[in-house]
Amino acid sequence: MNSAPHPDRTLHPDEISSAPALKGGGATWKVMIVVEQPSACDAVQAELAGMGFAGRGLEILCANAATDAEQLIQEHPDTAVVLVDVELETDLAGLEFVRFVRDVADDHNVRIIVRENRSGVPIDRRLITDYDISDHAGHEVLAGDRLFVAMHTALKAYRDSVALQSNKRALEQVIDATSTIFERRSMGMFAQGVLEQLTTLIYLDHGGDAAQTSGIAAICKGPAIDVVAGTGRFTEQVGIDRRPMMPRQVLEDFETAIKDEGTVRIGNRVVRNFRTRSGLNYIVYLSDVATDDAPYRHLIEVFARNVGVAFENIQMNEEHERAQREMIYRLGEAVETRSRETGNHVKRVAEISKVLALGYGLNLEEAQVLRAASPLHDVCMIGVPDTILNKPGKLESEEWGIVQNHALLGYAMLKDSEHELIRAGATIAQQHREKWDGTGYPAGKAGEEIHVFGRITAIADVFDALGCDRPYKKAWPLDDVIAHMRAKRGKHFDPKLVDVLMENLKEVLDIRDRYADKYTAD
Secondary structure, eight states: OOEEEOOOOOOOTTTOOOHHHHHTTOOEEEEEEEOSSHHHHHHHHHHHTTOEETTEEEEEEEESSHHHHHHHHHHOTTOOEEEEESOSSSTTHHHHHHHIIIIISOOOSSEEEEEOOTTOOOOOHHHHHHTTEEEEEOTTTSSHHHHHHHHHHHHHHHHHHHHHHHHHHHHHHHHHHHTTTTSHHHHHHHHHHHHHHHHHHHHHHHTOOGGGOEEEEEEEETTEEEEEEEEGGGGGGOBSSOGGGSOHHHHHHHHHHHHHOEEEEETTEEEEEEEOTTSOEEEEEEESOOOSSSTHHHHHHHHHHHHHHHHHHHHHHHHHHHHHHHHHHHHHHHHHHTTTSOSHHHHHHHHHHHHHHHHHTOOHHHHHHHHHHGGGTTGGGGGSOHHHHTOSSOOOHHHHHHHHHHHHHHHHHHTTOSSHHHHHHHHHHHHTTOOTTSOOSSSOOOGGGSOHHHHHHHHHHHHHHHTSOBTTBOOOOHHHHHHHHHHTBTTTBOHHHHHHHHHTHHHHHHHHHHTOOOOOOO
């Protein structure tokens, strides 16, 4: 097995770059020659000496047996072209290798050129179609200019196949993201997919190399720059407020685009600014674009306009969700304020619930819903008389019945909402007083009959309530709170959740400190 890079040989001005450009760091196309005799490999390699395509030279890989070639193709999955003899260690070993490439290695991009056996018996036409063989000819015919043309055609087919596959993946990403376009994580995926598709389309239209073109999709909020998608050398730039990490040249190009608006060409860079109705600047930026007269400008404008509008719609949706969460939060605080607290209890329960949810195995979306809805856990305490709510001593049986009834009232008040957060709040209000062993209220549910949101809120609520001053008690020492939670493991609380609480105790205590109460006495 040997490997040797080759400089360019001129094919066509649109296809071939100069040798100096290649030496400056350009990649090579990998071409595998599978022939029985090493001398035959040397002969083919000599035929291909100096050949290049689309600004890249050739890297030749040689194998002298089908078994060696099978290992080689798996070690080099980016092989562009395979030239293989039908006859290797057996009369049909070459075709067996072709079958391996397509069926076992599952490589459907590599182009395959087959040299027929010396006896001149033609290859079964079904093999050509079934295994996507690009070309075949006899040993004597497949040489000189004939080999040159066959290799050029195969390299072009490989390049386009890889590009189309990349474009297909990007399109699938766009479609997947569109189905949940109003989720922030999907918007990033949407922008990333469209940006990759844009660079691929430019590449296909103009014979360039998509891998050399880098792109950014970003939102400018005053001095801050949030990068929502990046390709090529900008892949690692994705994130919030990336201005300090961005190259100076890119920042200057952004400023030019914001000032001039529309599409701006600056050397080999293209930048398009779209200003939303809310005053944000949505920017699409492409660097290392070789062509200057392509219809890519229209593609960029369509991309920027449509994704900009999508972002604007998402921002409106997020404003609506923030308003809804604030309403829930303030309602929960209003209930707690009646107990002469600042309302920080609901903040702590919300944050602790999210920590427990993630530790328990819920996904981030579920944890966010629980965090937003948990402030409603005691919402109907607002209907409990002050004389009962703030009573310092033990409640009478009749008073306790009034308190217990609040869970059913909370569920009845919230359950018919069209909004997910409110419905989650209804479930929490109804079930957070249930106990793992079935001795809770209002329905005596046990174990996993209790909704996980109720189980999580219960442990967050009790842990926080025990460790803080209330009108009817002083805060327990931390050791006593921990001992109580462990004692109630499998009785009051889901045992796994108690374990999660202990595993995340430091983070939970940090939350308690961050939202400490400012208790006010009469």
